[in-house]
Amino acid sequence: xxxxxxxxxxxxxxGVPRRALRWTKGVELAKLARxxxxxxxxxxxxxxxxxxxxxxxxxxxxxxxxxxDSEPSELIYxxxxxxxxxxxxxxxxxxxxxxxxxxxxxxxLEMICADFLAGAHIDGxxxxxxxxxxxxxxxxxxxxxxxxxxxxxxxxxxDCPIDQEATSQA
Numbered sequence: 001x002x003x004x005x006x007x008x009x010x011x012x013x014x015g016v017p018r019r020a021l022r023w024t025k026g027v028e029l030a031k032l033a034r035x036x037x038x039x040x041x042x043x044x045x046x047x048x049x050x051x052x053x054x055x056x057x058x059x060x061x062x063x064x065x066x067x068x069d070s071e072p073s074e075l076i077y078x079x080x081x082x083x084x085x086x087x088x089x090x091x092x093x094x095x096x097x098x099x100x101x102x103x104x105x106x107x108x109l110e111m112i113c114a115d116f117l118a119g120a121h122i123d124g125x126x127x128x129x130x131x132x133x134x135x136x137x138x139x140x141x142x143x144x145x146x147x148x149x150x151x152x153x154x155x156x157x158x159d160c161p162i163d164q165e166a167t168s169q170a
Contacts, residue, residue, distance in 0.1 A: 006033070022054070025054065028049070029045055031061060032045060032064060059072065095109075095112050099140065114132075117133055
């Protein structure tokens with residue numbers, strides 16, 4: 001834990017007034033200072049903290065700590081009835097088994113929705129949405145399954161006779 005004396009020293013060295021930051025940004029700064037110790041560039045991070053929005057600053061700190069850029073997120077709340085919970089839980093658990101247990105519940109829900117949309121728009125009413133769903137699925141397949149998928153699609157393209165009338169009108 002960052003000692004109050006070290007925190008005060010870092011703040012004073014950066015020339016920041018005592019009440020210049022909200023506590024939420026202070027918590028993020030403490031995470032960085034704890035990890036970086038004496039190498040913590042307090043002036044740089046205090047400047048960022050003062051000028052960035054809270055979520056943007058949190059993502060910047062997360063990127064510095066993990067080396068990964070996190071995607072902005074949002075909590076979504078909606079009411080479900082008790083009778084719906086088992087179906088929802090089972091769908092999410094099944095998706096997690098298919099996608100890999102390390103995937104978040106939000107990601108599993110996204111894939112369930114993408115699967116639904118791909119089936120719901122199979123009639124061609126929204127080919128862009130179908131393509132987006134398929135592209136998203138493809139991206140998360142293991143490399144060997146991506147290759148199998150591509151070879152299957154390629155084979156279907158070459159086995160399908162070309163409609164001369166359709167190509168001449170294009």
